Amino acid sequence: MTVTTTAAGTANVSAATANAAASAAATAEATGPQSLTMAKALNTAMADAMRADSSVLVFGEDVGMLGGVFRITDGLMAEFGEQRCFDTPLAESGIVGMAVGMAINGMRPVIEMQFDAFAYPAFEQIVSHVAKMHNRTKGKLKMPMVIRVPYAGGIGGVEHHCDSSESYYAHTAGLKVYTPATVADGYRMLREAIDSDDPVMFMEPKKLYWSKDQVDLGALRAEHDAGTSTEGRAAVARPGTDATLIAYGPSVPTALAAAAAAAEEGRSLEVIDVRTLVPFDDETVCASVRKTGRAVVIAEAHGFASVSSEIVARVQERAFHYLAAPILRVTGFDVPFPSPKLEHYYLPSVDRILDAVDDLQWED
Amino acid sequence: MTIHADHSAPETAVEDQAADVRTKFGISVEDYMLPARHQIQMVNPDGTLRPHDEQGTEPGHEYPTPSDAELMAAYEQLVVGRRVNDQNSALVRQGRMAVYPSSHGQEACQVAAAMCLSEGDWLFPTYRDAVAVMTRGVDPVEVMTIFRGDWHGGYDPKEHNVGIQCTPLTTQLLHAVGVAHAAKLRGENTVVMAMCGDGATSEGDFHEALNFAAVFHLPVIFFVQNNKYAISVPLSHQSVAPSLAHKAVGYGMAGERVDGNDLVALLAVMDRAVKLAREGSGPLLIEAHTYRMQAHTNADDATRYRPDSEVAEWQAKDPLTRMKSYLADKGLLDDAASNRIAEHAEAVATQLREGLGEEVPVQPLDLFKYVFAKPTPQLKEQSDMLAGELAREESAK
Numbered sequence: 001m002t003v004t005t006t007a008a009g010t011a012n013v014s015a016a017t018a019n020a021a022a023s024a025a026a027t028a029e030a031t032g033p034q035s036l037t038m039a040k041a042l043n044t045a046m047a048d049a050m051r052a053d054s055s056v057l058v059f060g061e062d063v064g065m066l067g068g069v070f071r072i073t074d075g076l077m078a079e080f081g082e083q084r085c086f087d088t089p090l091a092e093s094g095i096v097g098m099a100v101g102m103a104i105n106g107m108r109p110v111i112e113m114q115f116d117a118f119a120y121p122a123f124e125q126i127v128s129h130v131a132k133m134h135n136r137t138k139g140k141l142k143m144p145m146v147i148r149v150p151y152a153g154g155i156g157g158v159e160h161h162c163d164s165s166e167s168y169y170a171h172t173a174g175l176k177v178y179t180p181a182t183v184a185d186g187y188r189m190l191r192e193a194i195d196s197d198d199p200v201m202f203m204e205p206k207k208l209y210w211s212k213d214q215v216d217l218g219a220l221r222a223e224h225d226a227g228t229s230t231e232g233r234a235a236v237a238r239p240g241t242d243a244t245l246i247a248y249g250p251s252v253p254t255a256l257a258a259a260a261a262a263a264e265e266g267r268s269l270e271v272i273d274v275r276t277l278v279p280f281d282d283e284t285v286c287a288s289v290r291k292t293g294r295a296v297v298i299a300e301a302h303g304f305a306s307v308s309s310e311i312v313a314r315v316q317e318r319a320f321h322y323l324a325a326p327i328l329r330v331t332g333f334d335v336p337f338p339s340p341k342l343e344h345y346y347l348p349s350v351d352r353i354l355d356a357v358d359d360l361q362w363e364d
Numbered sequence: 365m366t367i368h369a370d371h372s373a374p375e376t377a378v379e380d381q382a383a384d385v386r387t388k389f390g391i392s393v394e395d396y397m398l399p400a401r402h403q404i405q406m407v408n409p410d411g412t413l414r415p416h417d418e419q420g421t422e423p424g425h426e427y428p429t430p431s432d433a434e435l436m437a438a439y440e441q442l443v444v445g446r447r448v449n450d451q452n453s454a455l456v457r458q459g460r461m462a463v464y465p466s467s468h469g470q471e472a473c474q475v476a477a478a479m480c481l482s483e484g485d486w487l488f489p490t491y492r493d494a495v496a497v498m499t500r501g502v503d504p505v506e507v508m509t510i511f512r513g514d515w516h517g518g519y520d521p522k523e524h525n526v527g528i529q530c531t532p533l534t535t536q537l538l539h540a541v542g543v544a545h546a547a548k549l550r551g552e553n554t555v556v557m558a559m560c561g562d563g564a565t566s567e568g569d570f571h572e573a574l575n576f577a578a579v580f581h582l583p584v585i586f587f588v589q590n591n592k593y594a595i596s597v598p599l600s601h602q603s604v605a606p607s608l609a610h611k612a613v614g615y616g617m618a619g620e621r622v623d624g625n626d627l628v629a630l631l632a633v634m635d636r637a638v639k640l641a642r643e644g645s646g647p648l649l650i651e652a653h654t655y656r657m658q659a660h661t662n663a664d665d666a667t668r669y670r671p672d673s674e675v676a677e678w679q680a681k682d683p684l685t686r687m688k689s690y691l692a693d694k695g696l697l698d699d700a701a702s703n704r705i706a707e708h709a710e711a712v713a714t715q716l717r718e719g720l721g722e723e724v725p726v727q728p729l730d731l732f733k734y735v736f737a738k739p740t741p742q743l744k745e746q747s748d749m750l751a752g753e754l755a756r757e758e759s760a761k
């Protein structure tokens with residue numbers, strides 16, 4: 001299928017955006033390991049997907065000329081034109097609802113919700129249509145769309161800019177929920193989400209947007225083209241033997257820091273990065289817990305009725321006899337996400353994780 | 365409590381309104397609801413008064429000039445508002461405030477939105493409307509607490525009848541409708557000012573709020589500050605209606621456009637809107653044409669999406685200089701008055717610097733204190749856990 005893009009449409013793109021396009025093109029050509037931010041990895045994933053398939057469209061609020069408030073769509077309008085990357089009127093239900101129609105009619109929309117809490121006006125479309133269309137039509141209509149949501153705290157953001165909303169989506173039958181924690185996974189998982197014929201809530205930990213890693217885009221592209229999949233595959237982010245820290249998204253670096261600190265005290269912690277909350281990788285997570293016999297689940301979201309409670313339930317259902325202690329959780333408190341000056345007291349910290357590990361009933 | 369009024373509009377509401385309009389203004393209900401052909405503008409950007417027949421008024425869209433006393437009081441607030449905006453931007457640069465969505469350039473709208481109301485009326489502001497909140501009488505330091513990052517709000521909404529500044533776009537408009545509805549049921553004559561931006565008019569709640577207000581015939585004034593941008597997105601991407609004020613007729617209410625940098629015209633239009641609403645006209649929609657002179661917030665870079673020349677064009681339409689020369693030409697503003705007003709503005713700026721400069725210790729246990737009116741055992745447990753942590757940290761020092 002072809003979508004014609006008019007050159008005239010891009011004529012008013014600012015110099016800044018044109019530069020961004022040039023830098024995107026430069027990234028596209030680079031091979032070998034290079035230092036890349038998560039933001040750039042996500043941006044490159046979208047650009048690669050748009051190059052590969054003209055039915056991939058990017059739209060939302062401020063994603064065009066501005067390149068998104070986090071610049072994740074930077075340069076896409078300049079490269080692909082205003083028909084394939086564009087700003088919509090300011091209405092989240094409209095964005096998601098229109099994406100549903102586009103998905104029905106042959107497109108693969110990749111849409112951006114500006115911040116976690118600003119996706120709530122779209123909740124009805126997401127829950128009542130995006131999640132259910134495939135099931136209602138017995139698979140006759142697929143929903144190949146990605147809803148990108150910058151989420152969680154840690155950036156000193158003001159109210160409504162820091163919610164961990166993943167549990168609402170994970171609780172909704174019919175949605176896949178991905179959340180990358182590394183730069184390479186940012187690329188891998190977004191490409192896979194765009195390829196997917198199922199709707200994916202793509203939860204981007206906003207505090208990790210500017211985290212950097214050495215990644216080889218050429219290798220990642222080859223991996224993609226070979227059809228390698230991360231869906232339903234948790235990663236062992238750090239091997240260990242004494243206890244398992246189960247984390248995802250923004251909490252993975254915190255868990256890794258805790259494991260590093262514990263190692264200095266002679267305790268070997270394994271860190272599992274769940275990567276896709278739906279579908280959940282019972283196998284990898286339970287294998288780790290069977291091996292270590294102890295586990296702590298870490299998440300920024302409120303603990304009550306959450307993804308973290310689901311993880312505890314699943315693991316104890318499957319690995320009860322291997323457990324030397326109850327599985328504990330370190331989560332955000334069950335209070336509205338606090339103001340910038342108080343968020344530090346709310347967020348899971350290395351100390352809280354280490355305290356929880358200490359509480360895992362070590363006999364000696 | 366006694367409920368006096370009825371919620372539903374009478375069966376004959378539509379005909380009644382048409383008849384009322386005909387008697388009151390001598391025009392058809394369509395001409396009443398559609399905005400006048402041109403925006404209402406009384407003072408030119410250079411401060412000269414426009415001839416009466418060029419002010420945009422028409423039969424049924426007539427606006428008496430506000431009194432000298434009102435103009436002077438409003439001008440004073442305008443100067444204070446500008447000083448507050450600039451002071452806050454400076455505090456952000458110094459790292460004493462986390463974020464500030466400035467209304468620089470829109471101060472005339474801010475002042476008019478607050479000053480047209482009476483004491484018992486209500487105001488529902490957005491994140492950008494801190495100056496309107498202050499003009500209504502709320503303590504400036506309390507207003508800015510939210511931007512300093514101590515807590516999600518800093519003032520008591522009931523003290524001055526001002527809703528908390530709202531970020532999820534247009535959700536507050538429905539709260540404004542509810543406040544008006546409750547007041548109406550109690551037989552109180554409360555007018556509610558509901559504020560939003562041009563971009564926000566695209567949200568679903570905007571539609572729902574206007575329709576509810578019209579169907580329940582409530583005294584709500586929807587005041588849209590059309591500052592031409594929603595972050596980077598220009599108005600042309602939000603709406604292709606002839607104007608935002610034209611949306612009114614679709615709901616069965618009157619709309620009007622006004623020069624949002626002309627404080628005289630704004631006060632005239634808003635005062636009349638409040639008067640009509642209080643007399644039972646039902647809701648009104650007012651669109652003020654203004655411009656966001658600065659970036660969306662300090663976190664935004666406006667050079668990515670708009671040319672400097674456009675900003676310069678609007679600089680020439682600044683609401684302050686316009687009002688200043690108008691009042692000076694009229695002989696209302698002499699040096700003594702100017703100095704006194706400047707001193708007042710400086711005093712407020714000092715209050716902000718001092719109030720926001722001092723490090724107020726945060727209370728971590730406040731996280732749990734206000735979640736519910738009736739506390740829960742689970743939160744008590746979590747609060748105790750944090751208290752224990754803090755105590756251990758303290759004793760480790």
Ligand SMILES: Cc1ncc(C[n+]2csc(CCOP(=O)(O)OP(=O)(O)O)c2C)c(N)n1
Pocket residue numbers: 061090092114118121492531532533560561562563564565591593594595656660
């Ligand atoms: C429901 C919702 N979606 C998105 C946002 C993010 N956001 C904050 S302000 C803004 C632009 C609003 O523009 P406009 O209504 O014109 O008001 P202005 O900022 O220009 O005063 C956006 C998109 C939000 N606050 N709420």
Ligand SMILES: [Mg+2]
Pocket residue numbers: 561562563589590591592593594595656
């Ligand atoms: Mg605007």
